[in-house]
Amino acid sequence: MCGGKKMREKMCKQKAVLETIKQMKGRGRMSASQIKLAEAQVEDYQDMKKEILEIKQDVLNLKDTNATLNGKVDTIGAKLDLLIQQSENKPLLKTLVELSNNKFFWLWLLILTLLVFGVSISDLKGLWPIGG
Numbered sequence: 599m600c601g602g603k604k605m606r607e608k609m610c611k612q613k614a615v616l617e618t619i620k621q622m623k624g625r626g627r628m629s630a631s632q633i634k635l636a637e638a639q640v641e642d643y644q645d646m647k648k649e650i651l652e653i654k655q656d657v658l659n660l661k662d663t664n665a666t667l668n669g670k671v672d673t674i675g676a677k678l679d680l681l682i683q684q685s686e687n688k689p690l691l692k693t694l695v696e697l698s699n700n701k702f703f704w705l706w707l708l709i710l711t712l713l714v715f716g717v718s719i720s721d722l723k724g725l726w727p728i729g730g
Contacts (some may be wrong), residue, residue, distance in 0.1 A: 612640050 616636050619626040625633060627697045685693065 612643065616640060 616633070619628055619636075620633060628636070
């Protein structure tokens with residue numbers, strides 16, 4: 599297994615040298631156990647290089663994800679800045695009047711108040727005709 603160009607050059611050089619030694623008369627004075635050790639080292643190197651390439655790919659993916667998230671955060675920040683800028687131009691009284699004219703504001707204020715004070719629907723049955 600030879601991976602990328604640099605890996606292929608280095609790995610194939612190691613493997614090529616080992617194969618050359620194995621073909622030499624007397625195996626270049628290497629014993630059978632030394633040959634096995636060298637083969638195991640070549641395999642270990644190949645496995646390690648494969649893991650390194652996978653880690654590099656994971657890091658690149660993380661960088662891409664981080665860049666995307668940074669872009670989204672920047673967009674949200676810009677929108678918040680615009681909202682703050684727009685709200686600074688409105689007087690507080692005008693904002694409160696706009697809120698008081700909104701039915702959903704009153705509904706959510708009622709629900710929030712009930713939740714804050716621990717009032718349940720069953721507590722309201724006597725005050726408001728709710729299904730029963």
